Amino acid sequence: MPELGRAALLVTLGLSLYALVAGAMAAHLGRRRLARSAQNALVASFATTVVGAAVLLAALLRNDFSFTYVARTTSEALPTAYTISAFWGGQEGSLLLWLLVLTGFGAAAVSLNRGWARDLIVWVVPVFAAVSTFFAFLLVVVASPFATQAAPPDGAGMTPSLQNPYMLAHPPLLYLGYVGLTVPFAFAIGALLSGKLDERWLIATRRWTLFAWAALGVGQLLGSHWAYVEVGWGGYYAWDPVENAALMPWLAATAFLHSVMIQERRGMLKVWNVLLVLLAFSLSLFGTFLTRSGVVNSIHSFTQSSIGPWFLAFIAVVVAVSLGLVFWRLPQLRSPTRLESPVSREAAFLYNNLLLLALTLAIFWGVVYPMVSEALRGEAVVLGRSYYDFFLRAFGLPLLLLMGIGPLIAWRRASLRSLGTTFRWPTGVALATGAVLLLLGAGSSVPGLVAYTFSAFVLATITLEFVRGTRARKVLGAASWPAAFGSLISRNRRRYGGYIVHAAIVMLAIGVAGSSAFDTVTEAKLARGDSVEIGDYTLVYRSLDENVTANATEIRASLAVRRGDRDLGVVRAGKNAYTVEDQVSNEVGIRTDRLTGEDLFVIAEQIDPDGSVYFRVFVKPLVNLIWLAGLVFLLGSLITLWPDRREQRRLVARAAEAGIPATP
Amino acid sequence: MARKASPARLVIALAVAGVLAVFLLYTSIAGGGNPSLAPSELAGRTGDVQLAGRVVGPIRGDSHAGGLRFRLEDISGERRTSVAVLYTGSVPDLFKAGRDIVVDGELQKGTFVAQPGSMITKCPSKYAPKSDSA
Numbered sequence: 001m002p003e004l005g006r007a008a009l010l011v012t013l014g015l016s017l018y019a020l021v022a023g024a025m026a027a028h029l030g031r032r033r034l035a036r037s038a039q040n041a042l043v044a045s046f047a048t049t050v051v052g053a054a055v056l057l058a059a060l061l062r063n064d065f066s067f068t069y070v071a072r073t074t075s076e077a078l079p080t081a082y083t084i085s086a087f088w089g090g091q092e093g094s095l096l097l098w099l100l101v102l103t104g105f106g107a108a109a110v111s112l113n114r115g116w117a118r119d120l121i122v123w124v125v126p127v128f129a130a131v132s133t134f135f136a137f138l139l140v141v142v143a144s145p146f147a148t149q150a151a152p153p154d155g156a157g158m159t160p161s162l163q164n165p166y167m168l169a170h171p172p173l174l175y176l177g178y179v180g181l182t183v184p185f186a187f188a189i190g191a192l193l194s195g196k197l198d199e200r201w202l203i204a205t206r207r208w209t210l211f212a213w214a215a216l217g218v219g220q221l222l223g224s225h226w227a228y229v230e231v232g233w234g235g236y237y238a239w240d241p242v243e244n245a246a247l248m249p250w251l252a253a254t255a256f257l258h259s260v261m262i263q264e265r266r267g268m269l270k271v272w273n274v275l276l277v278l279l280a281f282s283l284s285l286f287g288t289f290l291t292r293s294g295v296v297n298s299i300h301s302f303t304q305s306s307i308g309p310w311f312l313a314f315i316a317v318v319v320a321v322s323l324g325l326v327f328w329r330l331p332q333l334r335s336p337t338r339l340e341s342p343v344s345r346e347a348a349f350l351y352n353n354l355l356l357l358a359l360t361l362a363i364f365w366g367v368v369y370p371m372v373s374e375a376l377r378g379e380a381v382v383l384g385r386s387y388y389d390f391f392l393r394a395f396g397l398p399l400l401l402l403m404g405i406g407p408l409i410a411w412r413r414a415s416l417r418s419l420g421t422t423f424r425w426p427t428g429v430a431l432a433t434g435a436v437l438l439l440l441g442a443g444s445s446v447p448g449l450v451a452y453t454f455s456a457f458v459l460a461t462i463t464l465e466f467v468r469g470t471r472a473r474k475v476l477g478a479a480s481w482p483a484a485f486g487s488l489i490s491r492n493r494r495r496y497g498g499y500i501v502h503a504a505i506v507m508l509a510i511g512v513a514g515s516s517a518f519d520t521v522t523e524a525k526l527a528r529g530d531s532v533e534i535g536d537y538t539l540v541y542r543s544l545d546e547n548v549t550a551n552a553t554e555i556r557a558s559l560a561v562r563r564g565d566r567d568l569g570v571v572r573a574g575k576n577a578y579t580v581e582d583q584v585s586n587e588v589g590i591r592t593d594r595l596t597g598e599d600l601f602v603i604a605e606q607i608d609p610d611g612s613v614y615f616r617v618f619v620k621p622l623v624n625l626i627w628l629a630g631l632v633f634l635l636g637s638l639i640t641l642w643p644d645r646r647e648q649r650r651l652v653a654r655a656a657e658a659g660i661p662a663t664p
Numbered sequence: 665m666a667r668k669a670s671p672a673r674l675v676i677a678l679a680v681a682g683v684l685a686v687f688l689l690y691t692s693i694a695g696g697g698n699p700s701l702a703p704s705e706l707a708g709r710t711g712d713v714q715l716a717g718r719v720v721g722p723i724r725g726d727s728h729a730g731g732l733r734f735r736l737e738d739i740s741g742e743r744r745t746s747v748a749v750l751y752t753g754s755v756p757d758l759f760k761a762g763r764d765i766v767v768d769g770e771l772q773k774g775t776f777v778a779q780p781g782s783m784i785t786k787c788p789s790k791y792a793p794k795s796d797s798a
């Protein structure tokens with residue numbers, strides 16, 4: 001079996017190399033049949049990668065500990081679902097998943113677009129092939145998932161905090177996002193290489209980018225929720241380098257999704273868009289590098305990691321070659337139009353882009369700062385939470401405000417008077433909300449108050465847009481108000497799906513502000529019968545139970561919760577002691593108020609032999625809006641992603657207007 | 665050929681200037697982060713630092729009453745010096761002898777007094793396991 005896996009990956013490497021060399025030659029010399037052959041090789045490399053992945057999956061499911069990878073990541077007692085998730089639990093397996101998704105996406109994107117953009121596709125194929133050659137090379141030469149050993153009686157097992165349903169979805173979604181960003185990158189580079197720098201590469205990749213971006217977004221929120229309910233320290237995001245690794249490409253992709261609209265509409269920002277795609281892809285490589293190389297611990301672990309130097313070298317080559325290409329094609333990338341006024345929709349989008357980019361770079365700087373300072377001064381300096389929080393406020397709050405302004409402001413040039421009429425209502429709503437909140441005591445956190453005021457502004461503009469649009473559709477003859485509302489969204493999915501995503505981001509902002517700027521915390525060591533108060537809650541520690549399951553001993557403290565005179569039931573918090581892995585994990589107790597979205601969050605920090613427990617209790621207002629935002633975000637993304645013939649026809653017509661014969 | 669000044673350039677210039685201003689503002693008020701040191705580099709250091717090391721037992725005391733006492737040695741294992749640590753506050757799940765942790769604090773009379781609740785264990789799961797830990 002391991003031989004089959006190794007052989008499959010070797011064939012994948014061969015096919016990728018062939019697709020790279022033959023594809024590049026075919027594109028350069030204009031050989032149509034050779035180009036076709038290179039495309040077929042790319043599709044075939046997906047098939048062979050599937051074989052390799054199937055071998056690893058089978059080995060995991062059979063608990064075949066003669067595979068070093070299987071022995072290191074699973075154990076006999078591990079439930080089947082987590083045995084499957086062990087596929088991406090280690091370095092080699094996750095690289096294989098990368099390659100699998102990459103070749104799959106490559107094959108699909110090339111097959112779907114070769115009919116109407118042949119001259120572009122011939123150059124896209126070698127780019128895809130180059131990336132998959134790199135990953136196949138790593139898997140064959142540096143980090144093979146098919147290394148074997150004399151089988152030990154049992155495997156090392158999986159870290160308890162990863163034995164969780166979230167780990168079935170969170171990592172694969174992130175990989176779908178990381179790898180999905182290869183598609184716009186490959187098309188952008190293909191466009192640069194071919195010199196066909198019209199808008200077709202944007203049309204061909206719009207959905208791919210959206211899909212990758214949505215997967216990254218949902219994947220990150222799932223990760224946050226996992227941290228919140230499972231890791232048990234009372235938060236959901238810690239600015240950990242591994243978390244930032246996923247946030248940075250998402251922010252860059254967000255900037256790209258916005259600036260693309262400016263290029264489609266006004267033919268501007270061509271160089272900028274190519275650079276953003278390059279940035280998003282490099283950051284997704286950098287993210288994989290960060291999570292997989294161990295370099296975040298220290299620059300010293302970098303040299304111990306087998307794949308770290310390869311990754312860094314690959315990123316350097318990608319950046320250098322892409323920048324070279326952009327420079328080479330600079331004359332053809334010049335925009336026919338230019339910004340007319342700093343008060344216009346184009347300008348608002350540009351500000352949005354600059355802020356997103358500034359935030360990305362600030363985070364990037366924070367992540368690499370320890371390495372840079374270690375290299376320069378011989379001493380790693382770590383930037384803490386306050387660094388990131390500062391920049392989130394400095395760049396994030398203006399972004400929030402722009403989210404309300406951008407979609408409503410006029411193209412080309414907006415007059416101050418028209419601004420006054422457009423934003424009269426939203427501004428009024430925002431100021432009123434701010435004033436009411438101030439009276440209610442929200443002034444304890446100025447950034448929190450500002451976030452709420454801006455959020456009210458954005459929500460008001462979104463509501464206004466929906467009301468106006470629905471009314472217009474009703475006037476145009478929709479049968480009923482719900483029908484008018486439905487047709488409004490379905491006739492312009494991109495726009496109204498986008499508004500729904502904006503609403504999700506506002507909910508996220510409200511949830512984050514509520515739970516971080518207005519939370520309360522208390523700690524107490526309680527013996528049975530003792531109580532602790534927090535906010536208007538009273539918690540009484542009642543009992544301690546022990547329960548032995550297949551792979552862990554579970555200890556739980558029960559606390560009766562009251563608010564005023566109302567009995568709110570029991571919250572249970574405790575610890576699990578995992579037998580095989582020899583580890584303990586916190587199991588937090590959470591009581592959610594469904595009406596207000598507030599959580600009462602209880603951690604049993606320390607359980608003493610005499611039965612007394614040291615508790616840490618948080619009250620987190622509005623925190624559940626964050627998770628709800630995830631669902632709304634998904635809904636909005638699905639609406640924008642949903643196939644829309646009308647939209648596609650519009651885009652192609654616009655491309656044709658620009659003088660490109662195109663038939664989708 | 666003189667090109668007409670475009671508002672785009674003005675906008676970009678202003679934005680870059682704004683970003684730089686924010687950076688300067690930040691560095692002037694917050695003053696950057698703490699140096700991250702290994703136990704063998706700690707001798708003679710004053711002021712707040714971040715200490716990263718491997719936990720050496722025995723682990724004594726109560727982190728919520730009087731403090732937890734243990735020693736930290738270099739993760740690299742090259743130098744066998746270790747430093748005594750006094751820690752109060754939350755202890756992460758993964759904390760035990762042999763694990764790699766990070767704490768903030770400062771050296772006081774030969775003992776590294778950690779800031780309450782500052783301990784982070786380096787999560788072994790997310791990174792490639794080292795060959796010796798398998």
